[in-house]
Amino acid sequence: SEVLVIFQGPEAYISPSWYAAKAEHGKVVPTWNYISVQAHGRAEVFDDAERLLQLVSRLSALHEADRPQPWAVSDAPREYIDSMLRAIVGFALPIQRIEGKWKLGQNRSSADQVGVREGLTASSDARDRELAAQMRNDHPAKEAL
Structure with missing residues (x-):
């Protein structure tokens, strides 16, 4: 709607x-x-894990860019990120x-x-x-x- x-x-x-x-x-x-x-x-609401991963990765990169040692989603274990992505509902x-x-x-x-x-x-x-x-x-x- x-x-x-x-x-x-x-x-x-x-x-x-x-x-x-x-x-x-x-x-x-x-x-x-x-x-x-x-x-x-x-x-639009979505829960596609790959789309969420791309979104969270871009958002993190944006907010981490000015830090001396920027954190990236890839810094965390993949299975942990996968479990966190299951708890996220995307919104566009x-x-x-x-x-x-x-x-x-x-x-x-x-x-x-x-x-x-x-x-x-x-x-x-x-x-x-x-x-x-x-x-x-x-x-x-x-x-x-």
Whole structure:
């Protein structure tokens, strides 16, 4: 059946106190800024041992690549790996439709956007600071907006 998978990027509460418009006219309310991607497709579940072995091997190689002595699936005894593969259910989602949204206050004035970036940058929460970095005017992904 068709499924929806949501990949959530940085997100943050946006205080109206960060808007220059608050001092100008007070017509501001809180909001939430975020980056997300929604992938739609037909889910596929599989337990084929060879396909799982290839998938687990590629995934391990990807995450081990930067280590001084990368571990590989082939480092473990084959019978042990075979027993572990029997406990794994693979999942694939061939994407039929994808939608992305960058809600970063693009509808606000430049002054309001600067206030939000400054407010997020000053936050002690790393997620807020990550969102502020995404809102920079020179961020390459901003061109897609």
